[in-house]
């Protein structure tokens with residue numbers, strides 16, 4: 001009997017048939033990161049780990065955690081610290097296991113099969129995935145020719161579909177473009193449903209936060225993360241800011257106990273060191289500007305202006321071949337050509353100055369090689 005015909009295989013086939021089609025159609029979200037990589041610039045992480053003295057402080061505080069006990073449902077102290085940092089009531093804050101966890105929670109809270117959702121493209125792919133998983137009715141709005149969000153087209157789609165949810169990301173991933181606050185406000189005014197503004201890169205954004213819109217517009221929800229400017233991607237902390245009544249309802253859709261005590265302590269210690277954040281944001285901003293300038297000076301390279309910690313650019317050749325050629329040289333960047341508007345585009349995040357130099361040298365080498373040969 002062949003393996004395919006074996007009873008166990010048949011049972012597995014039947015079992016897989018019971019998994020929802022919306023799930024089976026998906027691909028798992030996997031970002032390849034070989035262990036041997038020297039320079040990792042493919043996930044918009046901070047190149048800076050926490051300084052040793054802060055790690056020591058955290059380790060000492062961690063020794064007092066009773067690991068046999070569940071954490072609080074919401075990390076009480078961190079929620080208060082984030083409320084104070086943002087000048088809002090603690091009831092406005094939900095802390096999550098990374099902001100991605102809260103994105104899933106929005107899906108649970110807002111999207112039934114057929115619920116209209118409006119998303120501009122190109123944008124962080126998780127949002128589309130959450131809509132597809134919930135069988136929502138997605139309207140995608142393509143960008144303008146400069147890759148910025150098309151505010152007029154978004155307003156038209158919102159007026160036509162009356163979506164329960166519209167998501168904006170500013171600065172946007174993967175473009176790095178920030179949306180003017182006045183445009184966000186126009187969209188928020190046009191929408192009777194929720195408008196989530198993902199501010200994962202807000203610390204790099206000269207436009208600042210959309211927080212002030214929440215005063216008059218209770219349909220605004222903000223998402224923030226500790227994974228980028230704060231350099232805490234490994235511990236998974238993100239948070240949402242919403243009207244307290246909205247936060248109260250969204251809480252009901254959440255998995256319990258998603259924020260562990262070590263993550264809470266670390267986030268609290270980081271919030272207590274604003275100068276560290278400022279210093280690092282400045283370093284990353286300078287590094288990003290340096291990268292953009294060097295890329296712009298290269299023949300055949302087109303650079304999208306960025307207000308985040310990464311740069312999106314295109315070359316004359318294939319993005320996947322470029323990603324592969326750089327990976328062979330120990331440098332990870334991200335092929336973005338899977339997005340409809342981003343043929344031949346790759347994204348690189350700002351690393352340390354030696355990482356950036358290594359990337360630029362390898363890129364020149366690769367472009368020269370491919371043009372020469």
Ligand SMILES: Cc1ncc(COP(=O)(O)O)c(C=O)c1O
Nearest residue numbers: 098099100124173200225227238
């Ligand atoms: C726009 C955007 N939102 C959220 C995230 C992920 O945030 P977290 O690590 O808090 O889940 C990313 C990471 O790349 C992102 O680009």
